[in-house]
Amino acid sequence: xxxxxxxxxxxxxxxxxxxxxxxxxxxxxxxxxxxxxxxxxxxxxxxxxxxxxxxxxxxxxxxxxxxxxxxxxxxxxxxxxxxxxxxxxxxxxxxxxxxxxxxxxxxxxxxxxxxxxxxxxxxxxxxxxxxxxxxxxxxxxxxxxxxxxxxxxxxxxxxxxxxxxxxxxxxxxxxxxxxxxxxxxxxxxxxxxxxxxxxxxxxxxxxxxxxxxxxxxxxxxxxxxxxxxxxxxxxxxxxxxxxxxxxxxxxxxxxxxxxxxxxxxxxxxxxxxxxxxxxxxxxxxxxxxxxxxxxxxxxxxxxxxxxxxxxxxxxxxxxxxxxxxxxxxxxxxxxxxxxxxxxxxxxxxxxxxxxxxxxxxxxxxxxxxxxxxxxxxxxxxxxxxxxxxxxxxxxxxxxxxxxxxxxxxxxxxxxxxxxxxxxxxxxxxxxxxxxxxxxxxxxxxxxxx
Numbered sequence: 112x113x114x115x116x117x118x119x120x121x122x123x124x125x126x127x128x129x130x131x132x133x134x135x136x137x138x139x140x141x142x143x144x145x146x147x148x149x150x151x152x153x154x155x156x157x158x159x160x161x162x163x164x165x166x167x168x169x170x171x172x173x174x175x176x177x178x179x180x181x182x183x184x185x186x187x188x189x190x191x192x193x194x195x196x197x198x199x200x201x202x203x204x205x206x207x208x209x210x211x212x213x214x215x216x217x218x219x220x221x222x223x224x225x226x227x228x229x230x231x232x233x234x235x236x237x238x239x240x241x242x243x244x245x246x247x248x249x250x251x252x253x254x255x256x257x258x259x260x261x262x263x264x265x266x267x268x269x270x271x272x273x274x275x276x277x278x279x280x281x282x283x284x285x286x287x288x289x290x291x292x293x294x295x296x297x298x299x300x301x302x303x304x305x306x307x308x309x310x311x312x313x314x315x316x317x318x319x320x321x322x323x324x325x326x327x328x329x330x331x332x333x334x335x336x337x338x339x340x341x342x343x344x345x346x347x348x349x350x351x352x353x354x355x356x357x358x359x360x361x362x363x364x365x366x367x368x369x370x371x372x373x374x375x376x377x378x379x380x381x382x383x384x385x386x387x388x389x390x391x392x393x394x395x396x397x398x399x400x401x402x403x404x405x406x407x408x409x410x411x412x413x414x415x416x417x418x419x420x421x422x423x424x425x426x427x428x429x430x431x432x433x434x435x436x437x438x439x440x441x442x443x444x445x446x447x448x449x450x451x452x453x454x455x456x457x458x459x460x461x462x463x464x465x466x467x468x469x470x471x472x473x474x475x476x477x478x479x480x481x482x483x484x485x486x487x488x489x490x491x492x493x494x495x496x497x498x499x500x501x502x503x504x505x506x507x508x509x510x511x512x513x514x515x516x517x518x519x520x521x522x523x524x525x526x527x528x529x530x531x532x533x534x535x536x537x538x539x540x541x542x543x544x545x546x547x548x549x550x551x552x553x554x555x556x557x558x559x560x
Contacts, residue, residue: 128336129440132345134270135328135335139349141277142324142410143176144284144356146231146403149380149396151321152361156373158314162365168311169361172318173354177347179482179515180325181505182489184343187332188503189492191339193442194421195330195414196485203488203495206425207548212481213422214544219537220478221415222449226456228408229254235401239394251457254405258412259450265439266334269413276406283399284356287380290387291363297372316525319518321357324407325350326482330414334440339502412449419445426551475526477537479519486516 159165192198194213201209233250242249262269328346335342364373367383376382380399384392420442423433436443489505489512505511 127437127440128334129266130270130331130334131336132341133274135331135342135345136349136352137270137274137277138331138410138413139325139328139346140353141273141280141406142327142414143322143350143353144277144280144403145228145321145324145407146400147321147323148284148357148360149400149403150378151317152364153373153376153379154317155314156364156370156379158311158317159370159374162370164311164314165365165370166358166361168314168318169357170354172315172322173350173357175319175514175518176322176325176354177350178511179486179518180328180346180350181343182486182512182515183326183329184346184503185501185505186485186489186492187329187342188339189499189501191332191335192421193330193333193417195332195418196326196481197418197421199329199485199488199492200481203491204484206553208484210422210425210548210551211541211544212484213418214547215477215481215537215540216415216418217422217449218452218544219540221411221418222452223456225255225258225408225411225415225449225453226251228404228411229258229453229457232401232404232408235397235404238397239401248457252454254408255450255453255457258405258409259446259453262409262412262416262441263439263443263446264441265436266413266441269409269441273406273409273413276402276409280399280403280406281356283395283402284360286395287384287399288356288359288363290392291360291367291383294367294383294386296366297369312521312525316522319522322350322353324410326485327410327414330417343503412446416442416445416449419448426553428551475537476523477541479523479526483516483519483523486512486519 155168156165159168186199187195190198190202194201194209197209197213197216200212229251230247232254233247233252236250237246258272261272325346328342328349332339332342335345364379364383367386368376368379372382373379378396381393381396384396386392388395419432420435421433423429423431423445425433432442432445432448434442434444490509492499493508
């Protein structure tokens with residue numbers, strides 16, 4: 112893997128520690144609390160047999176996410192790099208596996224997520240300010256352009272936008288929680304779902320999907336000021352805050368609608384807001400979802416571009432991607448490339464919206480596969496590099512990373528079992544990356560930082 116301190120890396124520019132604790136917490140909280148919390152509780156309630164199991168599953172999701180964050184924190188503190196997983200995988204398995212992961216993020220995972228989040232934002236902004244038949248597409252394209260432009264201006268501008276968006280996002284969710292507790296308590300009834308093993312497993316899949324995104328903080332490990340051990344506690348602190356908010360949100364929904372009411376609703380948050388605020392509730396929830404999607408999209412743009420930049424620093428033909436603007440402390444070229452691909456996906460807006468579930472299907476197996484490989488990489492690097500400086504070590508090793516690996520392996524299996532043919536598209540993308548790799552030449556420097 113390419114050394115950030117090598118002469119070639121210096122010519123491309125490199126990141127500096129410019130981010131504070133608040134910036135990293137805003138990244139974790141902002142990217143995790145997306146539009147999912149406004150929709151997923153209904154799906155989980157439909158599978159839960161009782162209120163206790165519902166709340167316990169949301170708590171379990173938070174605990175499992177914190178376990179994963181502790182594993183990532185050890186890797187990020189020991190090997191800080193803007194490539195995040197790309198860098199960890201390269202150290203553990205070699206640059207070919209790392210490139211396939213970076214390729215998947217550039218072509219599908221991050222750009223696809225950015226486009227879909229932009230569309231979620233656009234759909235809800237269209238209800239507030241209609242722009243005609245293609246209004247959602249226009250709003251989505253505007254979201255991609257604005258977010259990319261802000262982050263192209265510099266990490267300070269991007270981080271500031273993330274802080275304010277996260278504040279607005281959390282404020283909107285807290286307003287919804289208050290509305291749920293203010294409502295007349297619903298009559299206690301059972302949901303039609305069951306609490307069998309299959310139902311419990313599917314509940315966990317939905318819950319962990321709603322907690323997804325916390326691992327993106329690893330991509331900022333080389334840009335965080337101060338002791339690298341702080342990365343762990345900032346990630347864990349952010350996830351604890353998210354878990355508390357998610358549990359309170361579900362308790363509020365239960366109070367307002369009851370378990371059966373949650374399960375029967377297609378728009379839990381909208382019903383609760385409508386009951387509390389009347390006709391204005393629809394506008395409030397639309398604004399809240401749009402802000403949540405925009406917050407996650409901004410964080411996605413920040414971290415996704417850093418992977419692309421890391422790839423560019425590894426291969427000669429992609430050096431343009433690897434240039435880091437030292438004046439603005441941002442991977443400007445990678446942001447441009449990422450925005451261009453996301454805009455292409457937005458142009459095919461009809462497919463992006465109608466094929467939302469298909470996009471999840473072919474991205475999920477690829478995502479969980481590489482997350483599992485990153486968990487295993489923790490074991491490999493502990494064995495191969497026992498003397499490497501590790502400012503933070505995951506507690507209760509090897510039990511903690513073993514739980515993380517077991518969880519991601521189960522989710523990989525679940526995503527394959529539920530996707531069927533959709534998973535083949537993700538395999539096709541990886542295959543295309545493998546073919547491209549045959550024609551790419553790495554830089555001469557092969558040393559590791």
